[in-house]
Amino acid sequence: MPKVIVYLLIILAVAAGSCKSGGQGKDAGSEIPDSVLNEGIEISEDVMQDIVQNISSPVEMAAMIKDLGVPYSNRYISPTDRVGNLTTSYQQALNLGIYAADLGYLNMYNKTSAVIDYLTSIKTLSDAIKVGQFFDFTTLKRLATNSKNLDSLMYISVHSFNEMDKYLHSNNRTNLSALMVTGVWIEGLYLGTQVYKVTPSQQLAERIGEQKLTLDQLMLILENYKKDKQYAKLLDELQLLKELFKSVNIRIEKGEPEMIEENGMLTIVQHDKSIVEISPEQLSSIIATTEQVRNRLISL
């Protein structure tokens, strides 16, 4: 009988260790000595429902840029050679978001040879903040070696990022989630603004202007942690952008939604319309400030 118990204990330990839902165990993040971890706040379920789930997607800006027919450029992505210098969980979470956005951009353009570097960097950073269990590095690396696996690569990359974010939320580490999302957002904005400099278009100008709404949501979340000086400094950086976005006007034209059923498929066409009013001068200021803020953040 004792042998059975020993075997069961071993199996139990393995099962618990590999469990990805993670909600039951001790928060691994408590081992990180950074002061930021003490700033985590518990957010009630009601409030959680009102927090925007997808403040920033690691692929949406890249998808739009690709759809605009803009060619790929490695000048828009952050170099990976600085990962070893990122030693605090603040730096690691923020840069995890930055690299996740870069990975989305690389995947979008099927740049599989460069993808491995970014996968490795994300793996290092996600392990450092104890969310590496959601990042299936082996599978992703295998998928990245064959350009025919793009759909799976995209799905697993984005899904892994979402799972890390969910895990941080459910383990009272929303402070790190906020940093990851900030990293994704600033890199996405940087990508959009840099592309605009080279290939300006009305749609991209509007997309940049409407980041005013995203920034408001993001700052609302980061405000919760402003007692920590690192977060306060980050908010100061974002405030520079907020000041510029203030003069961007977004107005709404009202209309009734229309439901169309065609060939068994349902499509909803929205007739409300948001119109972004942004001048070339406002765009220039936003582009310049985004570049400064993003470059300061990646040089932390």
Next chain:
Amino acid sequence: MKIFLPILALFTFALSDLIQAQDVSQLTAQCAANAGDVMYLKDFVVKLDQGTPGGAPPTARFALLLSKNVVYRFSICSAPSSDGEAVLQLFDMNTLLGSTFISATGKDFPFFDFKCQKTGVYHVFISFKEGKAGEGVGIMSYVKKL
């Protein structure tokens, strides 16, 4: 034997948690694949209890930021073990924009496309028909730029 039983219970509990997480992960991957030739952006996993008789069906709510000039696809899948059939609805404030179940015709759709013309915060609601208990997953995907 006295020691064996609590360990076995603990083991069963840990294993069921692991299996459940894998089931959800598989359901999410399957549901994303069923959405077609689109790009997965976000999933909304729900597990709802049965509603009370005469009461509103239990509903999970998620806030989302959607961008103008993008076609999004919203898909819904119920776990095979669910009592009820999951329904996904998209709201802009109090206005229902779309649903995977059209009550007027009784028709179900595995997904619907939303041609977004207004950047802003929207809400996805997921519930189960007749307030039954169930598990399911909603998927939001990027279809194309308008």
